[in-house]
Amino acid sequence: MAKALFRAPTGTRDILAPESARRRRLVSVFADLAERSGFGQLESPVFEDIGVFQRLGAASEIVTKELFEFFDKGDPPRHLALRPELTASVCRAFAEHRPTVPWKIWYSGSQFRYERPQAGRYRQFEQVGVETLGTDDPHADVEVIGLGMRFYEALGLKQVRLLVNSLGDADSRPAYDAALAAYLQGRRGELSEQSRVTLERNPLRVLDSKRDQDQPVIAAAPLMVDFLSGASAEHFATVRDGLDRLGAAYEISPRLVRGLDYYTRTTFEFAADALDTAQNAVGGGGRYDALVEELGGPPTPGIGFALGVDRILLACDAEGAFAAAPTPVDVFVVDVAGGASAVVLCDRLRQAGFGVDRAFDGRSMKAQMKRADRSGATVAVIVGPDEQAEGTATVRDLRPGGGQNRVTQHDLVPAVAKLLEGTTS
RNA sequence: GUGGCCGUAGCUCAGUCGGUUAGAGCGCCGGGUUGUGGUCCCGGAGGUCGGGGGUUCGACUCCCCUCGGUCACCCCA
Numbered sequence: 352m353a354k355a356l357f358r359a360p361t362g363t364r365d366i367l368a369p370e371s372a373r374r375r376r377l378v379s380v381f382a383d384l385a386e387r388s389g390f391g392q393l394e395s396p397v398f399e400d401i402g403v404f405q406r407l408g409a410a411s412e413i414v415t416k417e418l419f420e421f422f423d424k425g426d427p428p429r430h431l432a433l434r435p436e437l438t439a440s441v442c443r444a445f446a447e448h449r450p451t452v453p454w455k456i457w458y459s460g461s462q463f464r465y466e467r468p469q470a471g472r473y474r475q476f477e478q479v480g481v482e483t484l485g486t487d488d489p490h491a492d493v494e495v496i497g498l499g500m501r502f503y504e505a506l507g508l509k510q511v512r513l514l515v516n517s518l519g520d521a522d523s524r525p526a527y528d529a530a531l532a533a534y535l536q537g538r539r540g541e542l543s544e545q546s547r548v549t550l551e552r553n554p555l556r557v558l559d560s561k562r563d564q565d566q567p568v569i570a571a572a573p574l575m576v577d578f579l580s581g582a583s584a585e586h587f588a589t590v591r592d593g594l595d596r597l598g599a600a601y602e603i604s605p606r607l608v609r610g611l612d613y614y615t616r617t618t619f620e621f622a623a624d625a626l627d628t629a630q631n632a633v634g635g636g637g638r639y640d641a642l643v644e645e646l647g648g649p650p651t652p653g654i655g656f657a658l659g660v661d662r663i664l665l666a667c668d669a670e671g672a673f674a675a676a677p678t679p680v681d682v683f684v685v686d687v688a689g690g691a692s693a694v695v696l697c698d699r700l701r702q703a704g705f706g707v708d709r710a711f712d713g714r715s716m717k718a719q720m721k722r723a724d725r726s727g728a729t730v731a732v733i734v735g736p737d738e739q740a741e742g743t744a745t746v747r748d749l750r751p752g753g754g755q756n757r758v759t760q761h762d763l764v765p766a767v768a769k770l771l772e773g774t775t776s
Numbered sequence: 777g778u779g780g781c782c783g784u785a786g787c788u789c790a791g792u793c794g795g796u797u798a799g800a801g802c803g804c805c806g807g808g809u810u811g812u813g814g815u816c817c818c819g820g821a822g823g824u825c826g827g828g829g830g831u832u833c834g835a836c837u838c839c840c841c842u843c844g845g846u847c848a849c850c851c852c853a
Contacts, residue, residue: 417852464853466851476853477853545849562849621853683813718806721814747813
């Protein structure tokens with residue numbers, strides 16, 4: 352047995368059928384939902400000028416150490432990076448094209464982060480998402496969050512929890528940051544070594560720590576909700592009211608921070624309780640009211656989310672939802688008279704709209720019938736020397752107790768259609 | 777980037793205290809008389825035991841390195 356010379360790079364993988372079809376269906380469910388909600392698709396490049404992502408914030412690990420970056424062959428070379436997320440690309444596209452607002456888009460695609468892989472975490476991973484730019488109406492927040500919620504429902508997931516928080520705006524955030532930093536500095540000695548480093552860089556992120564040692568300090572930390580400006584508090588209240596009107600079950604999670612530095616006001620996360628791994632966030636997002644401007648566009652508020660396809664599928668596995676299923680063909684053509692007839696009959700049946708497969712390499716009838724059975728086909732079309740000589744084909748019903756009869760090749764399509772009546776294909 | 781665990785057929789796994797030609801199930805291929813699948817029976821192919829080095833008379837087994845996987849921290853989808 353020859354040994355494979357190469358394998359998929361660390362953190363990447365091949366997705367074979369039927370899992371690949373399942374992913375395609377998932378994206379299709381999302382696309383339908385988004386388009387029915389007035390979102391149009393944006394396809395943006397897989398790589399961008401590295402500056403697009405560096406605007407995400409110097410304190411984000413995503414841009415400080417997780418970027419796949421490279422130079423192209425330009426003169427001078429361009430400094431580029433594979434996208435680690437899509438919101439920045441969306442904002443760049445907005446600043447570049449200046450579409451009329453509100454601009455509502457959805458996307459799906461691969462993203463890349465250089466991290467150590469683990470359960471639900473890959474270096475190349477796929478997300479679907481939506482973004483609404485050009486309005487800071489809290490009802491836009493509700494529409495976006497509600498869309499995420501309905502998507503999980505559409506997949507059949509039951510154990511997805513919605514967590515919401517507000518990080519405040521430019522009027523409320525500085526006071527909170529100062530209060531939090533002061534508090535954490537005061538209890539610095541109780542924090543883990545890593546949290547002390549985080550504290551210098553971005554105090555808010557200390558709230559994200561999962562280390563046991565930090566929990567007592569975090570539990571007593573000042574809360575953003577107590578620092579919200581009037582406008583921010585009102586925005587948050589309207590979002591919550593809207594979620595209530597949708598019948599959404601959600602939890603206020605006052606320490607929900609999220610990793611991207613650009614978030615303002617509303618932030619939220621979808622946690623899959625069926626996943627007992629550390630990576631149980633199957634989606635997350637929030638409002639980013641300054642990002643477009645950061646990227647050279649006009650001041651433009653935005654709200655959106657990204658949902659992790661890989662993790663959602665893991666959650667589906669855990670809940671037994673949205674199962675992968677092989678896509679069977681309708682007809683299997685068995686040709687034991689040289690195989691030339693199968694070439695023509697397959698083509699004719701496919702043109703008639705049926706799913707059709709066949710065997711190669713001149714295998715025995717028994718072997719080909721076995722293939723036919725395993726293909727999941729309902730009907731086998733058999734051509735042996737007799738049929739070939741008289742221009743006919745044997746049409747066999749592969750279902751238990753099914754019979755067979757011989758028809759002229761001219762009548763093949765209607766004969767197959769008759770047998771397949773009532774089956775879904 | 778740091779740490780724990782794990783690498784034996786395509787897949788899931790056995791493999792004794794270090795001892796002869798490394799096994800099973802599933803899958804795959806072929807056969808069970810004249811052209812017919814599923815169940816059953818028989819047979820076959822397929823592994824330099826992740827790679828390299830070391831200890832030993834002898835290594836799948838013990839040690840080191842390396843690569844890969846996995847889980848956790850970190851980070852986040």
